[in-house]
Amino acid sequence: MDYRKLSFSLILCLFAGYLGSVLNSVSINTWYPTIIKPSFTPASIIFPIVWTILYILMGISLYIILVKNSVHYKKLLMIFSVQLVLNVLWSFFFFTLKSPLLGLIEIIILDIAVLVNMIYFYKVSKTATYLLSPYFAWIIFATILNISIFILN
DSSP states (O other), rough: OOOOHHHHHHHHHHHHHHHHHHHTTTTTTTTGGGGOOOOOOOOOTTHHHHHHHHHHHHHHHHEEEEHHTTTHHHHHHHHHHHHHHHHHHHIIIIIISSHHHHHHHEEEEHHHHHHHHHHHHHTOHHHHHHHHHHHHHHHHHHHHHHHHHHHHO
């Protein structure tokens, strides 16, 4: 086991989660409670738990790709990084700018980026791709939630 690559992968993903939570904190207790949300919106306590698990799974997925020593590892790291940056940007658009519309546009791009990430990872490691599957499912759910919030507000 390459602990350096594992640490890098986990810290990178958890740091992205931290950045997202900082961006959320701008309006999570002020603006967000005032908007109309659909009935299927999870309780607030669910989000940090789910996201922490997802960021850990993403980190493990990245680690698997990094230790495979694929000749394309730089390209794979770049693709992964793009979707990770898009992940953080959603919090900026939705919470910091308080814009469900910009959040919606951005999360659709994120959906596509994660799918592309999974397709490229699959060519190197099926396990790495499977570890991203819960993340993909969650952001699809988040997209539906974002659409609903946009429509309701």
